Amino acid sequence: xxxxxxxxxxxxxxxxxxxxxxxxxxxxxxxDNAPFVESEVPAAFTQKISLPADTAIGNHLITVSxxxxxxxxxxxxxxxxx
Numbered sequence: 115x116x117x118x119x120x121x122x123x124x125x126x127x128x129x130x131x132x133x134x135x136x137x138x139x140x141x142x143x144x145x146d147n148a149p150f151v152e153s154e155v156p157a158a159f160t161q162k163i164s165l166p167a168d169t170a171i172g173n174h175l176i177t178v179s180x181x182x183x184x185x186x187x188x189x190x191x192x193x194x195x196x
Contacts, residue, residue, distance in 0.1 A: 120165065126178055127158040128189065136186055144177040145169070 128139060135157045143151035143163060151163055163176075173194065180189040 122163055122165065123160055124163050124176065124178070125160045126155075126191070128180060130157065130186075133185070136183065139186070140181045140183065142179045142181065144175075144179070146175050147177070 138154045138156060140154050142149050143161065145165065150166065153161065155161065176193045176195060178191045182188040
């Protein structure tokens with residue numbers, strides 16, 4: 115499957131277990147380890163991302179990083195686009 119350049123939807127849900135849910139969380143979205151979106155989001159969100167026009171067709175790694183904030187540890191999730 116080839117992932118076309120353009121706008122895609124990325125859905126994320128932070129699981130806090132029994133800990134209180136943070137109102138908002140600062141995240142960074144990276145494409146192949148190069149940050150291209152920073153945003154403040156709630157615990158569950160859908161983010162529109164637009165892959166850069168010069169993105170080569172092929173395998174890519176999308177990483178969503180939730181930065182450490184107060185009592186909350188940093189979290190990282192990866193998705194391979196192939």
